[in-house]
Amino acid sequence: MSPKCAKCLGSTNVKDKDSVLRCSRCDTVVHVKCISTNDSLLDALKNCSGLKWFCDGCVKLPFNLDSLSKLVDASRQDILDKIESNKNEMITRLEKLDEVNTQV
Numbered sequence: 531m532s533p534k535c536a537k538c539l540g541s542t543n544v545k546d547k548d549s550v551l552r553c554s555r556c557d558t559v560v561h562v563k564c565i566s567t568n569d570s571l572l573d574a575l576k577n578c579s580g581l582k583w584f585c586d587g588c589v590k591l592p593f594n595l596d597s598l599s600k601l602v603d604a605s606r607q608d609i610l611d612k613i614e615s616n617k618n619e620m621i622t623r624l625e626k627l628d629e630v631n632t633q634v
């Protein structure tokens with residue numbers, strides 16, 4: 531029996547590679563037409579035999595979480611850097627203010 535398409539729950543013929551995609555991770559199967567109506571994408575999928583496709587569920591799994599957390603780390607570092615430079619700027623301003631005060 532053919533596996534069911536994860537999107538429309540219709541039956542698939544997995545031998546028909548042109549119209550069916552199988553998830554490289556969990557073997558979920560979908561009709562190509564069920565995940566995209568973009569012709570250039572469909573052509574790319576058809577012409578690319580070694581292509582790996584991941585279903586919606588697998589796309590969200592750890593190997594992506596990994597790069598996501600790196601992204602978060604990077605932006606957090608960016609924010610920390612900004613806070614740090616703002617703090618330095620504030621301190622400089624306060625020092626200037628002090629100078630003005632002592633001069634008065």
Ligand SMILES: [Zn+2]
Nearest residue numbers: 535538561564
């Ligand atoms: Zn389908």
Ligand SMILES: [Zn+2]
Nearest residue numbers: 553556585588
């Ligand atoms: Zn999957």
